[in-house]
Amino acid sequence: xxxxxxxxxxxxxxPGERATxxxxxxQSVISSYLAWYQQKPGQAPRLLxxxxxxxxxxxxxxxxxxxxxxDFTLTISRLEPxxxxxYYCQHYGSSPWEFTFGPGTKLDIK
Amino acid sequence: EVQLVESGGGLVQTGGSQRLSCAASGFxxxxxxxxxxxQAPGKGLEWVAxxxxxxxGSYYVDSVKGRFTISRDDAKxxxxxxxxxxxxxxxxxxxCARYQWSVGAFDLWGQGTMVTVSS
Numbered sequence: 001x002x003x004x005x006x007x008x009x010x011x012x013x014x015p016g017e018r019a020t021x022x023x024x025x026x027q028s029v030i031s032s033y034l035a036w037y038q039q040k041p042g043q044a045p046r047l048l049x050x051x052x053x054x055x056x057x058x059x060x061x062x063x064x065x066x067x068x069x070x071d072f073t074l075t076i077s078r079l080e081p082x083x084x085x086x087y088y089c090q091h092y093g094s095s096p097w098e099f100t101f102g103p104g105t106k107l108d109i110k
Numbered sequence: 111e112v113q114l115v116e117s118g119g120g121l122v123q124t125g126g127s128q129r130l131s132c133a134a135s136g137f138x139x140x141x142x143x144x145x146x147x148x149q150a151p152g153k154g155l156e157w158v159a160x161x162x163x164x165x166x167g168s169y170y171v172d173s174v175k176g177r178f179t180i181s182r183d184d185a186k187x188x189x190x191x192x193x194x195x196x197x198x199x200x201x202x203x204x205x206c207a208r209y210q211w212s213v214g215a216f217d218l219w220g221q222g223t224m225v226t227v228s229s
Contacts, residue, residue: 035215037155044205044219045147045155051214088155090215097169099145099157 001094002026004102006087012110019076021105023089031067033091036074039104040085048087049074076107084109112136112218114189114206119223126196126227132189132206132220139187140164143209145216146180146191148202156202159191160209174200196227 003026013019023034036049047056049065052072062077076083086104093100118130130146146158159180161168168180179192189206204225208218 030214033214035213037216039155044221045216046219047213047215047217050210050217054213056213056215056217086154090155092214093157095169097160097167098171099160101147101155101157104154 002029002091002100004089004091004100006089006102006105008105009103010106010108012108013079014110015079015081017079019074019079019083019107021074021076021087021107023072023074023102025070025072025091028070029091031072033096034065034067034072035090036065036072037088037090038083038085039088045088079107081109083107114208114218114220116204116206116220116223119204119225121226121228122196124196124198124227124229127192127194128196128225130191130193130204130206130223130225132191134187134189134206134208137208137218139182140184143211144180144182144189145207145209146189147205147207147216147219148200149205149222150199150202153202158204161189193225196225198227198229201225201227 031052034052037045039045052067053065089102115133161180177195203222205222206220207216210217
């Protein structure tokens, strides 16, 4: 079973700064199935990145994703006030038809 | 407009049942696998169940196997989740989500419906 670990649990930064969020898989995974979501309080999650590095429709180019082996990174180049939210990575789990999410990283305003 | 709208949540007693619904619009429902994802209060996201685009197969997280049943009615463009033998730990917002295999991600989400299990 694939387990996703995200770190840090909370990241406190100021607008304009660069944010680097990490997601690590417990075993080799297929980057094509690694996605990132943003969730703001009281809202549904929103797809940001799919295939580890492709931005979903309408997502600003300050959001980028990368992969290195079992490590995945979401980078926000210059934080805007609306970027402060919780971010989740997701992949399929014990089979391609079952899915798993990481525990999330909360991005706080410093 | 492309959207998913859930309904059917509410307060239910421990051991009780509920049927959650999700109305899809603005896209060809039969082309997509559909899922339920839940979020307990103050917690992260948990995938609950999937159903294939043609309804020929369904999959569940271990904690709900034998208690929850996902189904779809393509004529009504609707997804359902029958939740039985509810436990306190099933208390959560339940989101309906569309799985897009071409991108390997959930690309469309509903606003969620809250299920509260109380004794």
